[in-house]
Amino acid sequence: MEVELKDMIEDLESLRQSLPDPSLHSSIDKLRLRVENLTNMAKSVPVRRSKVKDMSAEVVDSNPYSRLMALQRMGIVKNYERIREFSVAIVGVGGVGSVAAEMLTRCGIGRLLLYDYDKVELANMNRLFFRPEQVGMTKTDAAVQTLSDINPDVVLESYTLNITTVQGFDTFMSSLRNKSFCPSKEGTGVDLVLSCVDNYEARMAVNQACNELNQTWMESGVSEDAVSGHIQLLIPWRNCLFCLCTSFVCVFIVYIDSLNHTSFVVASGVDERTLKRGSLCRIFTYYNDNFITKKYTQHAIGGVVAGLLVQNTLKFLLNFGYVSPYLGYNSLKDYFPTMAMKPNPQCSNAACLERQEEYTLAKPARDAAAKAKMEAEALSATECQLHADNEWNISIVDDSEQDRMDGTSAGILVFYFAGIPF
Amino acid sequence: MEVELKDMIEDLESLRQSLPDPSLHSSIDKLRLRVENLTNMAKSVPVRRSKVKDMSAEVVDSNPYSRLMALQRMGIVKNYERIREFSVAIVGVGGVGSVAAEMLTRCGIGRLLLYDYDKVELANMNRLFFRPEQVGMTKTDAAVQTLSDINPDVVLESYTLNITTVQGFDTFMSSLRNKSFCPSKEGTGVDLVLSCVDNYEARMAVNQACNELNQTWMESGVSEDAVSGHIQLLIPWRNCLFCLCTSFVCVFIVYIDSLNHTSFVVASGVDERTLKRGSLCRIFTYYNDNFITKKYTQHAIGGVVAGLLVQNTLKFLLNFGYVSPYLGYNSLKDYFPTMAMKPNPQCSNAACLERQEEYTLAKPARDAAAKAKMEAEALSATECQLHADNEWNISIVDDSEQDRMDGTSAGILVFYFAGIPF
Known part of the structure; x- marks a missing residue:
């Protein structure tokens, strides 16, 4: 809006110069005054912030992210x-x-x-x-x-x-x-x-x-x-x-x-x-x-x-x-x-x-993948083991993913339908 | 803002009529187009709703309450x-x-x-x-x-x-x-x-x-x-x-x-x-x-x-x-x-x-008021009693107010300081 108003001022000035009769200049002045009023009013109209190409972590007041x-x-x-x-x-x-x-x-x-x-x-x-x-x-x-x-x-x-x-x-x-x-x-x-x-x-x-x-x-x-x-x-x-x-x-x-x-x-x-x-x-x-x-x-x-x-x-x-x-x-x-x-x-x-x-059919493949992941992790754990004599055969099991989105954590009521848990 | 823009259109029209040279009319047209653009932009400027004297429950879309x-x-x-x-x-x-x-x-x-x-x-x-x-x-x-x-x-x-x-x-x-x-x-x-x-x-x-x-x-x-x-x-x-x-x-x-x-x-x-x-x-x-x-x-x-x-x-x-x-x-x-x-x-x-x-000093007066309230309610209950033979002497106690703002309901942990409950 402010750009449009600025252009109008220029248009009015060039019109003033084209006018043969100076008595018409007062009309131009009146219009110019109106445009200036509008410019002041327009300052209260929302101005959009510009786009931000990359998210930055920089801690400055001007960074919206x-x-x-x-x-x-x-x-x-x-x-x-x-x-x-x-x-x-x-x-x-x-x-x-x-x-x-x-x-x-x-x-x-x-x-x-x-x-x-x-x-x-x-x-x-x-x-x-x-x-x-x-x-x-x-x-x-x-x-x-x-x-x-x-x-x-x-x-x-x-x-x-x-x-x-x-x-x-x-x-x-x-x-x-x-x-x-x-x-x-x-x-x-x-x-x-x-x-x-x-x-x-x-x-x-x-x-x-x-x-x-x-x-x-x-x-x-x-x-x-x-x-x-x-x-x-x-x-x-x-x-x-x-x-x-x-x-x-x-x-x-x-x-x-x-x-x-x-x-x-x-x-x-x-x-x-x-x-x-x-x-x-x-x-x-x-x-x-x-x-x-x-x-x-x-x-x-x-x-x-x-x-x-x-x-x-x-x-x-x-x-x-x-x-x-x-x-x-x-x-x-x-x-x-x-x-x-x-x-x-x-x-x-x-x-x-x-x-x-589909989920049931994909279960064997999913279980195999989970087992492979566990084995890889167990191997990695063995390589940097603290206790070589793991007589109880304790291994690390990653159940965090299951816990994140499944309601089987303690304290959460699980609903079974038709008496058949899935 | 819209009034100002409308006045500008009128000013431009009267200026057009005063112009001796029709070749300048195109400048007026250009300015008019700009004013029309601005009018459209101005429509997005907030307009405040008027005050509402009394809150009404009337179910109409125009009632904010x-x-x-x-x-x-x-x-x-x-x-x-x-x-x-x-x-x-x-x-x-x-x-x-x-x-x-x-x-x-x-x-x-x-x-x-x-x-x-x-x-x-x-x-x-x-x-x-x-x-x-x-x-x-x-x-x-x-x-x-x-x-x-x-x-x-x-x-x-x-x-x-x-x-x-x-x-x-x-x-x-x-x-x-x-x-x-x-x-x-x-x-x-x-x-x-x-x-x-x-x-x-x-x-x-x-x-x-x-x-x-x-x-x-x-x-x-x-x-x-x-x-x-x-x-x-x-x-x-x-x-x-x-x-x-x-x-x-x-x-x-x-x-x-x-x-x-x-x-x-x-x-x-x-x-x-x-x-x-x-x-x-x-x-x-x-x-x-x-x-x-x-x-x-x-x-x-x-x-x-x-x-x-x-x-x-x-x-x-x-x-x-x-x-x-x-x-x-x-x-x-x-x-x-x-x-x-x-x-x-x-x-x-x-x-x-x-x-x-202050709270402790006011306790006797508060207890007396609570007792009076309970007695009044008990009297009112006796007047419309269902069981005249109240052999266990059961009476109604109003504890809802205490429950509303006090954390003494079941399941809420109460902190005691310096070992002395108040």
């Missing part, structure tokens, strides 16, 4: 710069999704894919992120506006669509498959999908897409009364939301399962209120009373859930700490339940069963 | 509108304080008092709230700019000062005493002080002020390595940070205790680095490893801690749920330790001992 890179210096993260290689898809840019998007943007994530079909309303001002002047914009457009101002280094892709429609679901699937950002990446084009939606249908659409694409994702939610929330890690071979339903109690799932994913999406015209509170949803309510909706999400709860979600996202992507399989938050009691799910071999979802089968 | 008032409809909060009567002081507008301020602003808090002496830097962009275009502004000015745009109904008071200087501390004390916002309020002029600072001296200054004013406050912090944080409720008669130090281990406290509060503040010229990491701080480090500093606060952790802090603030102010005496967050393990402190009758702080004595 200095304090994040400090995580590396302090030994928490091995290679923080890797953050720029990752793509994260956020489905639902509401009370949790928008805040998670802002956190990941400030964190310098490589690429964010944002999905929402809703518009910003004044009634959303109870929650963080959106501002009153964005009322009427689509949430995706408003988010891109704010996020690109905060960090122009992040590649933002905005999808203003409803993933529970046939067309929306197809676009969702193809956007997840698109590998142009990082062609060498294995699997899909994204590293993680974060579900931050407020209804069953959208959750099930994310679940279906991730099962089909073998895509790891995280679920999140805040209860309708805004006093509790949860996050959950879902790995297709290990579990999915459909796994939660055993055939004898889950009529709702029969309705979904009797259709393939496209039809299920089409079938979403069913009155959502009956799904939310009806008796068919008992199993969901039993499993997790936060699973209902989050229409009334309140700022503080949304902030906590988004923070827990993003912190677990960072741990997952940058390979540090323990990634919670499930973490709840009851704000009335400041109680944080954890639990883990085992896959349900009788899951009603075909794609989930396919992923389970 | 509809979803907060829903908390009342759902029975979580008895009278949400009371939020407008409360004043909260936030000391430190950094990674936690700024987010807490935004949450309370969106929540419609009556009045916020903000204290900070620092300026916004690009290096702060790892955390939520501040935007790159605010670099160079004081944090208090930048916060007031953003918060008043989000919710013009909140009364904002900005104090750009360092509370650990003599003058800063005096202004801090007098601002807390000022009751002009709600003259009928008992005690000080604020309902709660939130400490969101990143150093010992400021924490001790808040502690000292609150002890002297008998002001309930909450402490918060994030560890230097940005992987853990905590919040804590401090009620002067019950405990203070000085209470944590027993005389035989805490040389640091002797340094503070041998001076009155003003001198202690003056004495803050001591190199802070020695306080942060020196051996004198062992007792603090032992008590709480988050107590060091939060210079490297990262967005997600700051968001979680701010969310927990604000949720506990809302529970405290609006009288619902359980207010945690201490709640920690270890993000590497998703572990949330809780504990409670008992007051230390050998506390090294004179103001703390005065508050403890």
Whole structure:
């Protein structure tokens, strides 16, 4: 804006010189004064920071990444710069999704894919992120506006669509498959999908897409009364939301399962209120009373859930700490339940069963690789052994990876389905 | 800005008509095009929402309070509108304080008092709230700019000062005493002080002020390595940070205790680095490893801690749920330790001992009032009794209030000092 105003001053000056009649100069002066006023006003208009080519750890006030890179210096993260290689898809840019998007943007994530079909309303001002002047914009457009101002280094892709429609679901699937950002990446084009939606249908659409694409994702939610929330890690071979339903109690799932994913999406015209509170949803309510909706999400709860979600996202992507399989938050009691799910071999979802089968088939190869790794480590340990006479034959077993993402640590309740642990 | 631009179009048109030579019209066209471009750009300049006189529960998209008032409809909060009567002081507008301020602003808090002496830097962009275009502004000015745009109904008071200087501390004390916002309020002029600072001296200054004013406050912090944080409720008669130090281990406290509060503040010229990491701080480090500093606060952790802090603030102010005496967050393990402190009758702080004595002296009157309340309730229970033959003499005891703010519930570790429970 300031460049445009500066050019106008020059244009006015050249016009002044072209004017034959000096009596017209006062009009030019008046216009010039207006441009000068506008220049002063424009100073309050946001100026975007320029892009930063390489992440630097230099500790100077002008470095937006200095304090994040400090995580590396302090030994928490091995290679923080890797953050720029990752793509994260956020489905639902509401009370949790928008805040998670802002956190990941400030964190310098490589690429964010944002999905929402809703518009910003004044009634959303109870929650963080959106501002009153964005009322009427689509949430995706408003988010891109704010996020690109905060960090122009992040590649933002905005999808203003409803993933529970046939067309929306197809676009969702193809956007997840698109590998142009990082062609060498294995699997899909994204590293993680974060579900931050407020209804069953959208959750099930994310679940279906991730099962089909073998895509790891995280679920999140805040209860309708805004006093509790949860996050959950879902790995297709290990579990999915459909796994939660055993055939004898889950009529709702029969309705979904009797259709393939496209039809299920089409079938979403069913009155959502009956799904939310009806008796068919008992199993969901039993499993997790936060699973209902989050229409009334309140700022503080949304902030906590988004923070827990993003912190677990960072741990997952940058390979540090323990990634919670499930973490709840009851704000009335400041109680944080954890639990883990085992896959349900009788899951009603075909794609989930396919992923389970692939995992089982690959087990011998995986075990062999793990054994080879252990042997190599044991050999290396023998070479630099402290006690040559290892009479008890003690060897080092690397179980940290299993512990990081599996809920089998002490104190965590493991759910078995149909009595069959997997 | 848009009015100015519209006037410019008119000026250009009248200039065009005054021009004798039509060859100059192209210059006018060029200028007009520039003005039109500027008009489009100006549309992205923030427009503030107007004030809302009364909080309404009406469920319409244009009501910024509809979803907060829903908390009342759902029975979580008895009278949400009371939020407008409360004043909260936030000391430190950094990674936690700024987010807490935004949450309370969106929540419609009556009045916020903000204290900070620092300026916004690009290096702060790892955390939520501040935007790159605010670099160079004081944090208090930048916060007031953003918060008043989000919710013009909140009364904002900005104090750009360092509370650990003599003058800063005096202004801090007098601002807390000022009751002009709600003259009928008992005690000080604020309902709660939130400490969101990143150093010992400021924490001790808040502690000292609150002890002297008998002001309930909450402490918060994030560890230097940005992987853990905590919040804590401090009620002067019950405990203070000085209470944590027993005389035989805490040389640091002797340094503070041998001076009155003003001198202690003056004495803050001591190199802070020695306080942060020196051996004198062992007792603090032992008590709480988050107590060091939060210079490297990262967005997600700051968001979680701010969310927990604000949720506990809302529970405290609006009288619902359980207010945690201490709640920690270890993000590497998703572990949330809780504990409670008992007051230390050998506390090294004179103001703390005065508050403890007042509390002890008022005990007989408090017990008598509690007994009268119980008797009244027992009488009322007898009047509508179900079992006239109460042979075991069972009576109803109201312990909910004690449970709400005291850490004596099951599962919470209670700390005793010098072996003497209070």
